[in-house]
Each structure stands twice: as structure tokens, then as C-alpha cells.
Amino acid sequence: MRLTPFRLGLAALLVTLGLDQATKLGLYFGTDLVLTQPWRLAPFAEFLVVWNRGVSYGMFQQEGSLGRWVLVMVSCVAAIALTFWMRRAESRLLGLALGLVAGGAIGNAIDRAAYGAVFDFVHLHWGRWSWYVFNVADAAIVAGVVGLILDSLRPAPKRGDSQS
Numbered sequence: 476m477r478l479t480p481f482r483l484g485l486a487a488l489l490v491t492l493g494l495d496q497a498t499k500l501g502l503y504f505g506t507d508l509v510l511t512q513p514w515r516l517a518p519f520a521e522f523l524v525v526w527n528r529g530v531s532y533g534m535f536q537q538e539g540s541l542g543r544w545v546l547v548m549v550s551c552v553a554a555i556a557l558t559f560w561m562r563r564a565e566s567r568l569l570g571l572a573l574g575l576v577a578g579g580a581i582g583n584a585i586d587r588a589a590y591g592a593v594f595d596f597v598h599l600h601w602g603r604w605s606w607y608v609f610n611v612a613d614a615a616i617v618a619g620v621v622g623l624i625l626d627s628l629r630p631a632p633k634r635g636d637s638q639s
Contacts, residue, residue, distance in 0.1 A: 480570030484561040487571050487615075491578025495611040496585065499594045508596070519601045525608040526592035543591050550584035553577075566629070572622025575615040582612035 476482075502508050502522065513523040528543070554577040561573040586593040595613070599606040 478567065480564035480567045481562050482570075483567050484558075484564060484570035484572075484574030484577075487574030488558070488561075488578035488581070491575055491612065491615040492582050495579065495582035495615070498611050499582075499586065499596070502596055503594055513598070519599060521598050521600075522596050523598050523608065525595040525598075526590070527595050527608075528592045540591075543587055547584050547588050550580045550587070554580045554584070566626055568622055568629070569626045572619045572626060575619030575622065577619075579612035579614075579616035579619065582615075583610075 503524075508514060508522060509524050513521040515521045557573045557577040557580070561570050561577065564570040564573060583593045593610065593612075595608040595610045597610060597614075598608045
């Protein structure tokens with residue numbers, strides 16, 4: 476069986492979604508992180524609980540039910556559109572990138588639908604510098620966007636070239 480861009484993207488989507496939900500459910504329901512946070516992992520990293528009612532980097536915070544469900548629907552529509560795009564992807568890098576973004580979008584949409592907010596828990600910092608608190612879905616989305624940028628910078632394949 477040949478690893479097509481679509482198959483690679485679908486695998487990335489499923490792995491991202493599985494890892495995202497497993498880490499969130501495991502930390503939230505399987506540990507006492509909520510009560511004993513923060514958990515220091517290294518001088519620059521810790522686990523803590525942040526409920527993000529907005530989108531990336533906490534923008535567009537939504538307190539009401541309408542905003543919550545609008546964000547769920549936007550995430551679902553985006554994931555569906557990305558999956559259709561993934562179906563037509565001509566490179567494995569593009570398929571992988573689209574799968575990462577779609578899997579992350581679905582993972583965060585599940586949180587928003589189930590809890591009204593996204594469960595974020597990874598905090599990176601150094602000295603006075605502090606990065607936003609994020610989760611596996613967020614990291615996959617960022618990696619996917621980097622992949623989309625890299626794919627867009629690659630020269631177009633010539634007719635008859637094998638997929639990369």
C-alpha cells in the first residue's frame with residue numbers, strides 16, 4: 476500500500492486528535508493537576524490548567540453560549556475544508572500539514588463543545604519571557620502551518636515527477 480499525501484494527512488489527523496484528547500483527558504481526569512498546579516517539569520516548562528474561551532493566543536474570548544458554538548462550527552467547517560484540500564494534495568508535506576491543522580482544530584472543537592473552553596496545559600518560559608499556555612492540538616496546528624508555508628515555498632513538481 477502506497478503512502479499517498481491523503482493517507483499521510485489522514486494518519487496525522489488521527490494521531491493528532493488521539494494524542495490531544497489522551498493528554499487532556501489523562502491530565503484533567505487522571506491526575507490532581509487542577510489542585511496541585513503548577514507542575515514544574517524543567518526550569519523553562521511547567522504544566523498548569525488554563526481554560527481558553529477564545530481562539531489562538533486567547534484572542535476573541537467568548538463568555539456566552541453563542542460565541543462558543545460559533546467557534547465550534549468554524550472549527551468543524553475548517554477541518555472539513557482542510558480534509559477536502561488534503562484529498563487533492565500533491566505532496567506528502569502538504570498532506571501532513573493539512574492533517575496536523577485539521578486534527579488540532581477537531582481536538583480543540585471537542586473541548587469547546589464538551590466543556591465550553593479549550594483545556595490548555597503546557598507553559599514554556601525563561602526568565603521574564605513567557606509563552607502562551609497551549610496543548611497538543613495547538614502545537615500540531617502551529618507545526619501544520621509551518622508545513623503549509625514550507626510547501627508553498629517549494630518549486631512546483633514537473634509533470635511525471637513522483638510525489639515527495
